[in-house]
Amino acid sequence: MKYALVTGGSRGIGKAICIKLATDGYNILLNYKSNDLEANKSKEEVELNGVKCELLKFDVSDNESTQLIISNWLDNNKAAKIEILVNNAGINNDNLMVFMPNEQWHNVINASLNGFFYVTKAILKSMVSSRYGRIINVVSLSGLKGMPGQTNYAAAKAGVIGATKSLAQEVAKRNITVNAVAPGFIATDMTKDLDEKQLIELIPMKRFGTPEEVAETVSFLASKSAAYITGQVISINGGLYS
Numbered sequence: 001m002k003y004a005l006v007t008g009g010s011r012g013i014g015k016a017i018c019i020k021l022a023t024d025g026y027n028i029l030l031n032y033k034s035n036d037l038e039a040n041k042s043k044e045e046v047e048l049n050g051v052k053c054e055l056l057k058f059d060v061s062d063n064e065s066t067q068l069i070i071s072n073w074l075d076n077n078k079a080a081k082i083e084i085l086v087n088n089a090g091i092n093n094d095n096l097m098v099f100m101p102n103e104q105w106h107n108v109i110n111a112s113l114n115g116f117f118y119v120t121k122a123i124l125k126s127m128v129s130s131r132y133g134r135i136i137n138v139v140s141l142s143g144l145k146g147m148p149g150q151t152n153y154a155a156a157k158a159g160v161i162g163a164t165k166s167l168a169q170e171v172a173k174r175n176i177t178v179n180a181v182a183p184g185f186i187a188t189d190m191t192k193d194l195d196e197k198q199l200i201e202l203i204p205m206k207r208f209g210t211p212e213e214v215a216e217t218v219s220f221l222a223s224k225s226a227a228y229i230t231g232q233v234i235s236i237n238g239g240l241y242s
């Protein structure tokens with residue numbers, strides 16, 4: 001009855017994390033926003049590993065539906081324990097700040113930063129009362145060093161980094177760890193329109209990373225072996241920046 005909740009599990013990095021945590025023996029609660037087709041494909045691949053996978057469709061930036069869906073699930077599954085929460089859902093919507101409408105700022109902040117807050121709040125009490133938990137937040141290189149055209153995205157991710165470090169100190173004595181992974185360029189839908197040929201020249205390893213490479217680090221942070229690591233941000237970027 002051990003579960004991992006992964007937000008944004010229908011595609012890209014989130015999907016790879018769901019599959020990896022399934023191979024680690026966790027049942028998966030797979031959240032996504034709208035792509036039913038990809039979510040169902042992801043569920044099928046997860047279940048090939050002999051665990052259960054339940055789809056939880058909600059928009060993490062919508063507090064009301066996030067609280068409702070998670071609390072209903074917890075009420076209906078009293079024997080289950082959500083041991084792992086991976087806050088992975090996020091969007092980018094790049095623009096130079098001088099041209100950025102308020103909506104473009106708020107949409108990106110709402111998905112990554114407010115989404116982290118709403119989902120984590122909905123799960124945290126049950127982790128505190130069971131005195132065990134692993135929270136892993138997927139942030140970004142952009143939140144560490146900034147990127148032109150990404151003031152909204154970098155602010156959202158830097159906000160999650162600050163929250164990771166604070167929450168880690170709040171819940172450490174309850175045996176709950178809170179860490180972040182900061183990918184550089186990873187080959188997913190989010191990066192498919194970028195000029196890969198030009199960008200890999202900046203990366204010491206001369207390639208984009210894979211979602212599976214991010215999932216390996218998430219799996220380690222989610223494991224019992226990482227019990228004494230908390231409040232950390234681990235970069236996964238082929239040497240681009242550290």
Ligand code: NAP
Nearest residue numbers: 008010011012013033034035059060089090140186188190
């Ligand atoms: P992706 O391929 O675009 O997938 C995004 C996932 O998030 C999808 O499952 C999507 O669901 C879900 N999602 C988006 N907004 C949501 C919302 N409001 N509520 C619930 N689910 C939502 O992106 P990715 O590249 O895998 O990125 C995953 C995470 O890694 C993001 O936080 C991103 O910022 C971070 N990251 C990515 C890179 C990179 O190079 N790819 C680098 C650094 C950090 P639907 O399928 O329903 O749309």
